Amino acid sequence: MTEPSRPRRGENLDITPKRGKPTLRTIATIAGLAVTTVSRALSDAPQISLETRQRVRRIAGEIGYLPDRAAQRLKTGRTNVIAILLDSHEEVVGFSTSIMYGIAKALKETSYHLVVAPNFLSTTDVEAAEYIIRNHLADGLIFTRTEPLDARVRLLLETGFPFICHGRTEFSTPHPYVDYDNFTFAYEATRRLIAKKRRKVAVILPPKRLTFCQHILHGFMTAVREAGIAYEIPETVDLDTPADVLRDFICSRAAAPDAPDGFICPGEVSALAVISGMGDTGRTLAVDYDIVAKETSRLLTQLQPKVDTIHEDLTAAGEDLGRMLLQRINNVNPDDLHLLLPPQINFPIGSPIPKTRDLS
Amino acid sequence: MTEPSRPRRGENLDITPKRGKPTLRTIATIAGLAVTTVSRALSDAPQISLETRQRVRRIAGEIGYLPDRAAQRLKTGRTNVIAILLDSHEEVVGFSTSIMYGIAKALKETSYHLVVAPNFLSTTDVEAAEYIIRNHLADGLIFTRTEPLDARVRLLLETGFPFICHGRTEFSTPHPYVDYDNFTFAYEATRRLIAKKRRKVAVILPPKRLTFCQHILHGFMTAVREAGIAYEIPETVDLDTPADVLRDFICSRAAAPDAPDGFICPGEVSALAVISGMGDTGRTLAVDYDIVAKETSRLLTQLQPKVDTIHEDLTAAGEDLGRMLLQRINNVNPDDLHLLLPPQINFPIGSPIPKTRDLS
DNA sequence: GTAAAAATTTAAAACGTTTTCATTCGCTCA
DNA sequence: TGAGCGAATGAAAACGTTTTAAATTTTTAC
Numbered sequence: 001m002t003e004p005s006r007p008r009r010g011e012n013l014d015i016t017p018k019r020g021k022p023t024l025r026t027i028a029t030i031a032g033l034a035v036t037t038v039s040r041a042l043s044d045a046p047q048i049s050l051e052t053r054q055r056v057r058r059i060a061g062e063i064g065y066l067p068d069r070a071a072q073r074l075k076t077g078r079t080n081v082i083a084i085l086l087d088s089h090e091e092v093v094g095f096s097t098s099i100m101y102g103i104a105k106a107l108k109e110t111s112y113h114l115v116v117a118p119n120f121l122s123t124t125d126v127e128a129a130e131y132i133i134r135n136h137l138a139d140g141l142i143f144t145r146t147e148p149l150d151a152r153v154r155l156l157l158e159t160g161f162p163f164i165c166h167g168r169t170e171f172s173t174p175h176p177y178v179d180y181d182n183f184t185f186a187y188e189a190t191r192r193l194i195a196k197k198r199r200k201v202a203v204i205l206p207p208k209r210l211t212f213c214q215h216i217l218h219g220f221m222t223a224v225r226e227a228g229i230a231y232e233i234p235e236t237v238d239l240d241t242p243a244d245v246l247r248d249f250i251c252s253r254a255a256a257p258d259a260p261d262g263f264i265c266p267g268e269v270s271a272l273a274v275i276s277g278m279g280d281t282g283r284t285l286a287v288d289y290d291i292v293a294k295e296t297s298r299l300l301t302q303l304q305p306k307v308d309t310i311h312e313d314l315t316a317a318g319e320d321l322g323r324m325l326l327q328r329i330n331n332v333n334p335d336d337l338h339l340l341l342p343p344q345i346n347f348p349i350g351s352p353i354p355k356t357r358d359l360s
Numbered sequence: 361m362t363e364p365s366r367p368r369r370g371e372n373l374d375i376t377p378k379r380g381k382p383t384l385r386t387i388a389t390i391a392g393l394a395v396t397t398v399s400r401a402l403s404d405a406p407q408i409s410l411e412t413r414q415r416v417r418r419i420a421g422e423i424g425y426l427p428d429r430a431a432q433r434l435k436t437g438r439t440n441v442i443a444i445l446l447d448s449h450e451e452v453v454g455f456s457t458s459i460m461y462g463i464a465k466a467l468k469e470t471s472y473h474l475v476v477a478p479n480f481l482s483t484t485d486v487e488a489a490e491y492i493i494r495n496h497l498a499d500g501l502i503f504t505r506t507e508p509l510d511a512r513v514r515l516l517l518e519t520g521f522p523f524i525c526h527g528r529t530e531f532s533t534p535h536p537y538v539d540y541d542n543f544t545f546a547y548e549a550t551r552r553l554i555a556k557k558r559r560k561v562a563v564i565l566p567p568k569r570l571t572f573c574q575h576i577l578h579g580f581m582t583a584v585r586e587a588g589i590a591y592e593i594p595e596t597v598d599l600d601t602p603a604d605v606l607r608d609f610i611c612s613r614a615a616a617p618d619a620p621d622g623f624i625c626p627g628e629v630s631a632l633a634v635i636s637g638m639g640d641t642g643r644t645l646a647v648d649y650d651i652v653a654k655e656t657s658r659l660l661t662q663l664q665p666k667v668d669t670i671h672e673d674l675t676a677a678g679e680d681l682g683r684m685l686l687q688r689i690n691n692v693n694p695d696d697l698h699l700l701l702p703p704q705i706n707f708p709i710g711s712p713i714p715k716t717r718d719l720s
Numbered sequence: 721g722t723a724a725a726a727a728t729t730t731a732a733a734a735c736g737t738t739t740t741c742a743t744t745c746g747c748t749c750a
Numbered sequence: 751t752g753a754g755c756g757a758a759t760g761a762a763a764a765c766g767t768t769t770t771a772a773a774t775t776t777t778t779a780c
Contacts, residue, residue: 021496023766034730039768047728066495070439071766073430074735081475086460097456100446100476113497115441115475116460135426136381137473242658269659272632298602299629383736394760399738407758431736434765 022065030059042067082107082325083117083138085128085152087145094297095314099144099166102318110326117141126151133161140164140325146177147209164325164337166317167211176328176337178320180312182212182266185343186219189264189292192308192347194227196290198262202232204246204270206239216266232260239266243273250277265293268300271307295346311344382425390419402427442467442685443477443498445488445512447505454657455504455674459526462678463502470686477501486511493521500524500685506537507569524685524697526677527571536688536697538680540672542572542626545703546579549624549652552668552707554587556650558622562592564606564630566599576626592620599626603633610637625653628660631667655706671704 024042028035033052041048041056059065073079084103087096103114115138117128125143129152132138139162143152146167156163157173164176186203193201203220206213217233224231237249253259254277265271271293275285283289286306293300295309324337384402388395393412401408401416419425433439444463447456463474475498477488485503489512492498499522503512506527516523517533524536546563553561563580566573577593584591597609613619614637625631631653635645643649646666653660655669684697 021766025766035767036731036769037729039766040729043768049728052728064494068434068766069495069497070430070433071735072768074428074434074737074765075767075769077735079430086457086464094454094457097446097454100456104446104476113475115473116464134424135429137429244658272659298604299632381736385736395737396739396761397759400759403738409758412758428736431765432738434735434767435737435739437765 021068022063023068024065026063027056027059027065030063031056077136079136079139080111081113081115081138082140082142082322082329083115083132085125085141085143086116095144098296098314099142099318099321102315102320103142103322104318105315106319106322106326112139112326124151126155129155129161133159140329142166142321142325146211148211148214150211162325162328164321164328166321169211174334174338176324176334178317178324178339178341179212180317180341181343182215183219183222185266185294185310185312186216186264187223188219188343188345188349189294189308189310190220190223191227191349192292193262193264193290194223194229196262198229198260198290200230200232200258200260201262201264202234202260203264204237204239204266204274205233206266208238216264220264239270243269246270246273247277247280250274251280254278254281254283261289263289263291265291267294268297271300275307292347308347311346313341313344317341381428382423383428384425386423387416387419387425390423391416437496439496439499440471441473441475441498442500442502442682442689443475443492445485445501445503446476458656458674459502459504459678459681462675462680463682464678465675466679466682466686472499472686484511486515489515489521493519500689502526502681502685506571508571508574510571522685522688524681524688526681529571534694534698536684536694538677538684538699538701539572540677540701541703542575543579543582545626545654545670545672546576546624547583548579548703548705548709549654549668549670550580550583551587551709552652553622553624553650554583554589556622558589558620558650560590560592560618560620561622561624562594562620563624564597564599564626564634565593566626568598576624580624599630601630603629606630606633607637607640610634611640614638614641614643621649623649623651625651627654628657631660635667652707668707671706673701673704677701 024035024038027033028038031038033056037048037052038056038060039045041053042060044053069080082103084100086100100114100116107114117132117137129141129143132141133156141156141161141163142165143163144166146153146165146169148170150165150169153163153165153169153171153175157171157175164178166178168177168179169175190201190203201220201224203216205216220231234249234253237246241249250273263271263274265274271291274291278285278289285291290308292308292310295311296314300307300309320339320341324332324339328334328337384395384398387393388398391398391412393401393416397408397412398416398420399405401413402420404413429440442463444460446460460474460476467474477492477497489501489503492501493516501516501521501523502525503523504526506513506525506529508530510525510529510531513523513525513529513531513535517531517535524538526538528537528539529535550561550563561580561584563576565576580591594609594613597606601609610633623631623634625634631651634651638645638649645651650668652668652670655671656674660667660669680699680701684692684699688694688697
């Protein structure tokens with residue numbers, strides 16, 4: 001047996017690891033400590049003496065140490081990533097971008113990163129969620145536009161994978177969500193039109209399968225019934241209908257003698273389509289008819305003669321989504337992770353309204 | 361020497377690893393092979409016999425094996441991730457979303473994921489790029505809205521980190537890019553207005569620091585000079601100006617006796633602002649003035665009396681960006697990774713134009 | 721002054737891959 | 751027959767962490 005090739009203590013002077021980046025071992029060698037101790041010192045473990053902790057921190061800072069995420073992830077099983085199912089539809093201007101911007105804001109000072117899940121394209125949203133769980137691509141998942149019995153929610157509840165969604169569902173098991181109070185949006189929007197003496201109001205609803213369609217419908221119907229006025233709910237178009245199709249529909253409808261003289265538009269594009277369609281048949285906004293629109297960007301601001309708007313702050317929603325998902329990952333009770341964001345009404349409202357009547 | 365403790369073939373029946381997920385070892389045990397061989401078989405290494413290869417593949421499929429990305433990443437140093445610096449501005453409708461959608465499309469069948477870099481928010485874009493390089497957060501980087509001497513490009517060229525950008529620069533070192541032919545856009549747009557007998561044309565330029573501002577200006581000036589007509593370049597507003605401010609500007613300008621009767625709008629929001637502003641002072645589109653707008657969503661389609669548009673397909677650009685970045689990561693020569701996307705002109709053009717005169 | 725207890729530190733074994741280097745096995749060729 | 755060869759497989763060492771269990775030092779208690 002020849003001399004063992006293992007270097008004795010201090011013998012290995014080549015501190016720099018293969019790839020050039022400093023590792024725990026680099027710090028350990030410099031400080032004359034064990035890797036274990038360094039690891040503990042950096043993660044504020046209890047047993048490390050204050051002096052050692054500070055010295056390790058200082059060295060780490062000086063040599064620009066950054067933990068290797070892959071190694072951490074391999075060891076701990078945590079990815080430090082949250083994923084979002086990116087929506088392909090873009091009828092609400094800047095929808096996904098605003099949400100993502102907000103999420104990124106919430107993740108800013110954490111160790112988490114945001115990955116965009118390759119959901120769309122010949123894959124359903126459920127399959128995308130499945131993909132994320134199976135590959136353990138993230139520690140948590142965010143998605144939007146929920147349905148009452150959303151298949152994604154069902155899957156995630158079954159597997160116990162942490163998630164939060166933008167929009168409510170009707171599952172009996174509670175789960176985290178952030179939603180916008182679309183009931184109040186629709187209720188106040190409708191009352192505004194009624195206050196402006198409009199006598200037949202119409203609402204452009206979101207696709208029926210989406211939960212928030214029910215909320216808007218509910219708010220709309222409540223106001224309409226309270227006032228006892230005529231109303232109209234177009235069946236052949238919805239909020240996701242391309243602008244030109246929607247406009248053509250409005251055009252044809254405007255020609256009829258019983259055409260509505262008030263419109264609730266829960267999206268800026270639909271508002272533009274209505275204005276354009278009505279304009280084509282000689283109707284003037286604020287004279288012959290009125291609109292209350294949901295505003296999510298600065299698109300409508302000041303643009304038209306005067307459109308009443310109710311604002312929905314999607315970036316704020318994104319920030320809440322990110323923050324609350326992190327809480328969920330840290331085992332906060334889902335019952336404490338419900339948030340209903342209030343509409344920001346950009347016109348004077350009349351009599352006080354009953355508060356949040358739609359929370360089941 | 362005592363009996364070695366290594367289990368004999370088939371002796372270790374505890375196939376399932378701690379975390380429940382099948383690993384290479386699971387397959388190896390089932391197949392009675394070494395982990396090495398399994399790894400090779402799955403990665404199509406040359407020395408493995410066809411029979412073994414097929415058997416391993418079959419078993420892997422049956423037990424639902426998925427490689428652990430963290431382990432691969434730790435071992436190989438490759439992250440299998442590409443990052444995008446998300447732009448916070450959203451004056452071009454759906455800009456970021458469309459690009460990301462395209463990138464995701466390009467990444468679809470690869471092992472790559474897309475992460476959104478936490479760039480914005482009290483951090484400059486350069487710092488965001490630095491962060492990504494230092495943390496080795498991704499194998500490649502995508503960003504948009506380049507400047508002629510873009511600080512991000514400079515940094516990335518220096519460090520040799522793979523990247524591709526949307527927009528050109530003026531660096532002498534070649535680097536991959538995808539760009540839209542904004543020269544032709546502006547040139548043809550201007551010629552269209554001239555053909556419509558407009559006698560004074562104005563262009564809403566992007567912020568001056570951006571490269572594509574120069575291209576638009578160049579195309580505009582070329583057409584204007586060829587025709588020898590009057591023109592106007594507003595100095596106080598640009599494409600990133602909020603819609604309401606832009607509209608107020610147009611309003612005030614429209615009142616003057618020397619107001620333009622033709623507008624180039626390289627973005628849909630600016631087109632709406634112009635229409636609104638001109639409308640406020642009693643000017644009618646297609647009668648008193650004309651617009652040629654760049655169209656990136658379906659927002660303007662059919663909406664207005666008749667706006668001439670030139671289309672820019674941002675999703676296609678995103679797809680090219682993703683595809684070409686992967687090529688760059690695989691060491692394709694940067695000189696071969698240049699792409700200039702042609703405008704899609706939605707109106708009849710007159711005489712043939714010289715082709716791509718703007719490529720230096 | 722010593723034994724027990726507490727406070728620190730450390731060695732070594734994982735996590736699941738890839739990769740280097742060795743080994744086995746059946747052949748061919750002298 | 752056995753050296754030499756190529757094809758196929760395998761053992762073991764990494765990659766950079768975290769964690770379990772053990773060892774060391776220091777403090778406290780008597």
